[in-house]
Amino acid sequence: MANFDRRTLLTLLGSSGAALTAPLPFKAFAWDRPPPYNVEPNPKFSTTPFTLGVASGEPLSDGFVLWTRLAPEPLDPHGGMPRRQMLVDWEVAADDGFKTIVQSGKFMAMPELAHAVHVEVSGLASNRPYWYRFMVGGERSPVGRSRTLPALGAPLDRVRFVAAGCQYYELGYFTAWRRIAEEPIDFVFHYGDYIYEGAGAKFATGDNFGKNPPPLRFHVGNELYSIDDYRARYGQYKTDPDLQAAHAACPWFVSFDDHEIDNNWAANIDENEMPQEIFATRKAMALQAYYENMPLRRSSMPVNGHIQMFRSAQYGDLLNAFFLDTRQYRSNQAYFDLASPQGPEVFAANRSMLGDRQEAWLFEGLSKSPSRWNLIAQQVLLMNLLRTGPEGGERLTGMDTWSGYMHSRRRLLDHIDKHRPGNVVTVSGDAHLHFAGDLIQDNGDGRVISAEFSATSVTSGADGTGDENPRVRSAMVGNAELKAITDKRGYLLCDINRNVWQADLKILDKVTQANGNLSTYASFHVEHGRPGIKRI
Template structure:
């Protein structure tokens, strides 16, 4: 049954009421200058325990991040409730013989003494080194780069696609390898942290420091500790130091399968309480990532979608698949998790949305107007259909993914086909499997034209489904050229004028400290010819 217009209006009224609660959670991006100041800070322990990071490379700027936390698991990271000045520097070389840009920024206790600096006035298309100084403490040196000028000819773009790094389920050896790669940026498409502890049978890091602090996260302090726990990992720190990152988020940064302002089936939280949890999760996420100041969470949530250009070669969009979506189809009242369903007519409702109308229109307008050769779309999950047939001509589908929002998927891919938008490549994560697939408005229908290509990176550590199940999915979906769920890893892409090459790097589950990565498969997409090809 399709929801009535009356129930839609009632739902919108409910969501507006709950959204109003977010206003009380806003933390201003500007520091409160009435707070006491520590103009000459002294630290008994290293305040840069969580490392440094950079992100959002533009032609003339990049975002730099760090957080002062001498005791990272303590409230406020062991810092006083006071403003602390940090100096930041950007240099030509890692020894800082030629400092090109510098300044002072205040670390604010309202943001757990995290800082983000937009280092601007930089030369496009080159490598830079950066660091922070607080009192007599000096941060590790980070390496970053600016994007080429938007009208510049560019030979190539090299990036890593990664997602889903459950700390308890394995070591971050893939991040260790990513840190050594000759790439331009990392595109991380969700589940940077996991809000929930792993089932005991899947815990690989079993010693004291390998388990999530506090179990399930509910409060701002618990989410801060969760992010700090992940950021303490030396391999993750190394990957952040080595490359600028672009980030999209998924569900586990907040709650498994949450949808908009609704979620938390596992703990039966009423919507009003879930709004408070979501606000805490968003705030902690903002505090621990190299995001722009105008992305600070506020009454309307937190903007995550964005657009980046890489000269005349490529344009890359990052999408938010959680904040604006409708609840999953065919759930019982008050339930919001995804489920495997085969008798769910509601998923074909043309009004159901995963992206939200405004975000989808923004993406479509950007794709249609882009003058660049390649259009890359970073979003959190698998777009190609992966349902399996059931008696009576129905399909068993997972309602939390794009199969649960089938009409919006068809509309988006139909738009790409109708406008003849060339060289669109969807890049996803979430499903814990390497995937290469063709994308059509009507999945798996040879009469429907292939209009785009898709690559999905398996999880970095999080466990996947059995290979026997994956084999059934492959046989039922001929548009999927490759799918492996029994491996962990990432994808490396190289984009040139003529083609896009993709290498799937992988290791077996569980990921152990001595595990080794290897190349599982490789694919390419020829410019002007949608759909991956093997090799």
């Protein structure tokens, strides 16, 4: 094997351009000796190793992350790859025909990380598109398109993005992702539930078809517990061509919610409140598989069962986006995580949604933000919607949303009211319904403080029942701040200029059939400096 000096090694681990001499953030990557070992000198594949497609994410004004994962057999936990390291070539071009290649290099794909590739490209021009691809063993990947951010503070007139998530593989086709790939947008915010951890319907004990329609396509295997389980499930989801098209079309900012690990987990506690040291093992394996399959920077590589996911991105002087993590730092859900009245535990000051460190980071970022608009992109509903239960009595709400963490909700809305009135919009998801509404302080004077748009699911809930869903009908009673809600699949499209934030609730007529028809259920405006939404 050829000798590897430190500079060469840094290149093989994905640094580029000006970053070649920078120290690596993790000691695990900072080998001086010995050099890489067990490298496959002459990779050969019987079929393409790029079955999972390509992706980009985490853009900066001079670069972004490029991702792929070598997996000629995507349902195999190791992707059908030999347990050897492989050098992968990558290229970034100024045009889709690769006539002008502006950056290139090599990355060492390792079996320890499921042969995932995370190239952190830097040194590019700001606010322009680039195209990229990978090569290994004579095989070439599909071409992806990414885009750098505008320079910090640069004048900017428009930003367009999509928020989407909750893509249950068994319950529908990913047509929404195909339509998203066709949208001329700057980025995708994936709010979470990229995979679902439950057993495939063929393997599940009991019959859950009373809650969901019979599946159209089946998860492989039982409920996910080991890293092999999670890797194979990502492999199955990522073979979907519509999802691959959306990844290749533009850069993504990703967040996880609960199903990437276990339904409604909170910090170190799972849904069934297993001993925390037991859940910690499952969580650590799930987070590693998540990192391996997402276009994330090395700063988000899991360490000791924790992954750094709250961060921000600034689009010139127009938009500052804050991406939150509402799972790792939250207190356990109140009242056994059941739909409940808002009792004293919900308002307790010692319970938190974000944790002290993340909340302080967000509040400081909002206070100092120079942008004309600010986006809070997170996982669960911030509107405090109460509904009457089937037996009447006290009004109920879900304990997994901000309505179960009212101390944190009050603090956030108070901060927005004092520091950023009229230029903060929240985007969320998880509920498998489109929501659009005003944000009002529950113990305040009834003034509108901000606006929220919550994106429906890509497939979870199958086709849905539109406005006839009982949850839809009950939510509209007694919640004047809620301006629209519907039970259909789709995504949220936001189009922002200097004076108006437009939000379109996109829906599909069918996801149980391929290539469903896309339409706009409702559109809303938020005027800069005037909190609240108006239907157009």
